[in-house]
Amino acid sequence: MCRLTYTKRYTFLNGNRKENAMDEFKFNVETTVIGTADGKETFEVRKQYNVEGKSAIILALYPTVSLLNPMNTDNSTNYLLNHAHELGYNDIRIINLYSTVFKTKPSTKRLHESDENMEHIQSLLTELNPKETDFVLAWGGSLKKNATTNLIKYKILQMLIKNGWENSVKHIITDTLEDDNQIVPHMLWLALHCASESWFVVKCPVKKILEEVSPKDDVVEVPVKNKRTRKKSVKSEQ
DSSP: OOOOEEEEEEEEETTEEEEEEEEEEEOOOEEEEEEETTSSBEEEEEEEOSSSOEEEEEEESOOOOOTTSTTOOOHHHHHHHHTHHHHTEEEEEEEESOOBOOSSOOOGGGOOOBHHHHHHHHHHHHHSOTTTEEEEEOOOSTTTTOHHHHHHHHHHHHHHHHTTOGGGEEEEEESSSOTTTSSSOOHHHHHHHSTTSOEEEEEOOHHHHHHHHOOOTTOOOOOOBOOOOOEEEEEEEO
8 A cells, every 4th residue: 555755844944944845755555456366367456546636547548557567657647647636536457348468459350358357347337336436438439440349338338227226337538628529548558649628527528428339230249269268467656
């Protein structure tokens, strides 16, 4: 767990204590990574701060961090953590539509739905309280026409509604980003286009998005990876 220490620095001049302009602020962040031992799949990356705030589940696209490099932090996560305080979050659990770990942008042929990833998402919805936790959609605009991606979105949105999370589903916007202009923007998109703006979350139109990603009659459901893998987790303090 994060431990915060704030120290005022003072200097002494002619026996009188004088406040120094230099202060000190220390903290540690507990990181938990849940995935497969071979590093091929990651189901969750969790960052916990020991400060007041709210819990959030962030649903992005695919992971780049695994049990083989648990101390790494990708750009998307860095941008999110840089705005965690203004978003009001002290416990952030990052999950993805896909659990396969990629170091570079993958082709659509390499994207497969994972049973275990869906089960992990379901376990979070069962474990956590939607009144105390935001579920933030942040999968961005890429792959929005991909049938497999939309099918996974559809299943997760249905899962959220079924488990009573509909009113807790949010997405991130900024002061100049209109609510309907860029639905569920990705953290990297926000950093590139709204770098100097504050981030905040608003209620997400779940049923509207559900209708948009609903499987069409001509869409063939892509087979789910049936290979069962054993989840492990590692923790580290930074």
